[in-house]
Amino acid sequence: TTRSLRRCTHCKKTGHTVDFCWDLHPEKKGNKGRSSIGKTPVSEVPKSSGETLSISADQIRELRAYLGRIDVNQVETSNETKANHALAVVGDT
Structure with missing residues (x-):
């Protein structure tokens, strides 16, 4: 498969590239190698601007x-x- 042909230039293991190497990017380990770009962790959600929403x-x-x-x-x-x-x-x- 294409995945098995990939070789990391950092750890020299196959199956991934340096962009997804868990040694360099431990935050991607929880995503099993899938990109977390654009996904803000809940712990990092920006604080509210003070605006409140109400429902009648x-x-x-x-x-x-x-x-x-x-x-x-x-x-x-x-x-x-x-x-x-x-x-x-x-x-x-």
């Missing part, structure tokens, strides 16, 4: 009503999709 009682009622209409046994729609849609509905009001 009407928005909460609308969200509860919407969630009550969701068929939890519906196979073709994932729970993540449902949650994202519910949050989008709340954000639009």
